[in-house]
Amino acid sequence: MIRNYLKIAVRNLMRNKVFSFINIFGLGLSMAVCLLVILHVKDQLSYDKFHPQPGRTYRIISNITNKEGNTSTFASTPLPLADKLATDFSLIEHLTRIYPVDANATNGVKELRLHQAFTDSNFFNIFGYTLQSGNSHTALTSPNSIVLSKEIAEKFFGNSNAMGQVLTFSELGDFRVTGVMNKPAGKSHVEKDAYLSMSSVPLLEKTGKLSAKLRQWNNITDAYTYVVLKPQVKEKQLSQAVTTISKDLVKQSTLTGKENYAFSVQPLNKIILSEEMNAPLGNTGSRGKVIAEIVIALIILLSACFNYTNLSVARSLKRGKEVGIRKVSGAVRSQVFTQFVIESLLTAFLALVLAWLMLNIMKGQPFAREITSADELILDAGTCVWFLLFSLFAGLLAGVLPAWALSSFKPVEVLKNLSTVKLFLGNNFRKSLIVVQFTLSLVATIFTLTFFRQFDYMDNADPGYRQDHVISIPLAAAGQPLLKHELEQLNGVTSVAAISTLPGREVTGRTRVRSQPGAEPIAMDYYFADPGIFNTLHLSLLAGTSFPQQADSAQAEQYIVLNELALQPLHITSPQAAIGKSIWIDDSVQVQIAGVMKNFSHRGLAVPFIPLVMRQKPAAYHYLVVSTATALPASFLKSVESTWKKQFPNQPFEGKWLREDWAGGNKVNGTVGMLGFLTLITITIASLGLLGMVIYSTETRRKEIGIRKVMGASIAIIMALLSRSFLKLLLIAGCIALPIGYLLGFFFLNIFANRITIGVDILLISFAVMLLIALMTIITQIYRVAAANPVNSLRSE
Structure with missing residues (x-):
């Protein structure tokens, strides 16, 4: 019996190749995301399993x-x-x-x-x-x-x-x-x-x-x-x-x-997947992130399963007479139900194969790394079992409802007039789901475009210091003087300076500054750097000078440079008034203000300006920054590496262009890719759902369309008639999604101190993309039905 069911299932898949491809592709796409999440959760749950007394360790x-x-x-x-x-x-x-x-x-x-x-x-x-x-x-x-x-x-x-x-x-x-x-x-x-x-x-x-x-x-x-x-x-x-x-x-x-x-x-x-804590140790994972991943994956899977159901019902209306004849011939409902469930499971297992192929294609891509790492994509026995069980779950989820509905057909009704058969709470329920799907798609598109525009703006905005044509080189303090001298001799190098931490992402630390002993302490960021840093990074001095050149490092540490935002909490009225004043750092260290520099985004453009102290301490320098001329070949970094190798032949060279290092540190390309990937999946699944609605509608209205054509209706009139209701659904989705997407983007942008505004162009482009994709989905199917020969649909009459 099972063998016969499988034969029929394979024949139906082969007979309707396009329909089968759409079903398998849609389900496989959603399953690929679910498999990524399964791998990530499985990996997170594998932590801390090899310690000797886990039950007594706290x-x-x-x-x-x-x-x-x-x-x-x-x-x-x-x-x-x-x-x-x-x-x-x-x-x-x-x-x-x-x-x-x-x-x-x-x-x-x-x-x-x-x-x-x-x-x-x-x-x-x-x-x-x-x-x-x-x-x-x-x-x-x-x-x-x-x-x-x-x-x-x-x-x-x-x-x-x-x-x-x-x-x-x-x-x-x-x-x-x-x-x-x-x-x-x-x-x-x-x-x-x-x-x-x-x-x-x-x-x-x-x-x-x-x-x-x-x-x-x-x-x-x-x-x-x-x-x-x-x-x-x-x-x-x-x-x-x-x-x-x-x-x-x-x-x-x-x-x-x-x-x-x-x-x-x-x-x-x-500890693993516990609540998020301050000062975490190592990778403990995030319970909230994992739950969010699971919820998103289930939503995508449910949406795909609904589409599968909708498409299956629409296409299975052609098989209504087959169901009726089988029942008249003696088949009971359970046999018909089993037949449709097996077809669904076969589709799900084929979708699993496609999902695994997609998973391997996605492996190593930036958006996939946002969810899971490449070394987690290992097919072991345990993973195979998880995947097979998940495929079984997805197949049953997608197939049980249409199997139950189609097996409930009464032979007299389906053999007499199939168009009178109503499924799944009628059309309104399915229309509501289409609106929800396209609303989610449009909201995701608006948010992704806003996210991309914001970080593109931050990539190109002026942070207040030089990023282009600057090379950063990690280096211990002891090796800096000689290498610095050698680099300064290279053609194309304009200046070299040492600094404790590269600006743009983090600071060396926080310190407490007092205007006088006993005064209220003021928290400020700090860097250690040598006097050349101002020329190398093009930092503007509003008053005073950079650090005075001192032979004695202890004397050099007595001078500091503040940014202009640090003056207000110290009750200093102007940059000029600050020069020569003494302040206290870390409660006991007295230092003198040598200069005041213009504010710059030392923590990145996402963060507002923060009071900053620049000090000297050669033992704390961990980077050399090399400023170069603008017209240099791309191979110039190799020349710097050669100079490095002369001084440190056995150490790896880790120098990078500061702009590239900063962009890589943002780690937003992967996030943009992940959002774009999820948006593409959401739109694809919504389009498949719309396609299912179009197929269902046109299949049940074939005789109506045939009569209209016989009475003189043109293809254009019929296409307009059939498209009208679907365009209304898209407009309703747009009316709901545009304000939601705008508010979501607005709240997201408020995280950043420097940000773009959500213009009408973002909303219109997002809606136009969704409308274009939806129209392409609708028109191709409707034109095929509208252009069909009415004789074929009216022959039985």
Whole structure:
């Protein structure tokens, strides 16, 4: 029986090739998006599965409530919390802190920027990382010990044994390699290039190489505390312990602006896809983003399934007599129902094959990377099962309703007059769904076009500093003077300067500035840079000069340059009045204002101007910026690389044009591509739904059309008659979508300090695109019916 059903299903698909292609393509397109989401969710749920005691492992998190009653949750905790838990309570079997400190490291030959953290010797007892070399129980016991990931060890030492080798950090000193980790057995939110022994921190703080934080309860964003409870201890007991500590802390605390200070407990298996927190550690995913992805995918799938249903019914009206004859011949409803369900499942499995092909085509594309990474597109046994179950679900979702409706046909009705058969709550229900689909399509088009226009504007707007014809080169402070001198000798180089962080995306840090001791502190951004930065980046000075040239670096650090926005909170009336004035930084450091520069968008054009301090500190410079002449060949970057290789032959060159680096850092191309991709899918599925409505309408009105043609109606009149109702649906969708799309774009643009306005052109272009696509969908089908010979439709009369 099943074999016969499959034969009939295959024959029907082959007989109606165009119809079958539209059905499979529409369903496959929506399934491709769903498969992307399935892969992403599957990948997110695979994190932190290889750690040894997941059921007894917890992270302590912080909850801060300010005077206004607003509560913020932090994934981090103060460094002293771990010692307090260990000494005051006997609940914990293992405990560790993770204290991230990124820095440049060198082995004398190569220098790399490492993402690293200080941690306790219990780290390997809590997390399931194993060592290829070294002893996991003692590797992080001694001060100045470091454990490297396998990848970093190979970058530094190649195939040589890394054990016992020394890495030098520019700000931390020498560390000896005491372990090399194996490749992790899975993914984890705790992933660093290297782990340094926590026992190194006291001496580093004592010598001033690290800020004193080991005993500071005030700094809640510094460290992450993880514990493994003893077997008999419950989570409630740990919660009570951290609550007791936080209550005692609030009683003794003098923290300003914090009305409540509380710790709470988070199980390890609840970290992934948990609520979004401040100061997160690693990739914990976003519950809201995943839910949004699932909802969007289901909406697209439901829309495609509705279209499949609509098209199936429209085309299956031709099979009404077949259903009637089968029933008259003795077939029961369940047999007819099974036949249509099997056809739907076959279509769904063919759509799954197409979706997998689309998925591999999309792999690596920017819009696909916004949802999932390329390494997640791996077809293993578990993924195959998920995909097959999903295909079964999609097939049943699309096919059950038409199968139920078509199998309910009464033989007398369908054999007598098929046009009297009404399906799915009549035409009004289907028309409403078409309006909803095209409304969503038009809103998505308006938003995507607004998004693209905004970021295109930001790409080309003037940020207040030079971006074009500037090369940025990451480099440790120790190697800058010689390389800087060599670069200045190159033909085409106009100036070279050093800076701590590249402007445009982030700042070096935030500092507190006072106009005088005891005054209210003012938070300001800061950079460290040498005097040449103003000429190199074309920063305009409104008063004073750049930093005075000082031979002594300590003297050079006594001078600063402010932007003009920093003057107002310091109660300085004009740029000229600021020159020579003394202010205090970080409560105790007195500095003198050497110059005032014009405001520029150092955090990017999306953010309004912020008070900014520019200082000198050669040890903090991490980039060279090279200003070049405008008329240079594209190969000039190779000349810069050659100069680099002379000084650092064993280190990779990572220089980039600042404009390209800034554009890449925005990461909007992928988002624009993703929005465009989803908009295309939405419009395609809406068009297929409209096509289903047109087919259904023309199939049920064939005899009417034939009579009108016999009575003298022209093709143009018939096309106008059949198109009128569909154009009304499009106009209704436009009336609903245009104000919604405008408001959505307006609220989105309000995020940006510098923004475009949503003009009439955006709305008209979006509506015109939707109308053109819809008309192409309507006219091709209607013309075919209107031009048909009326004899064929009236023959049976």
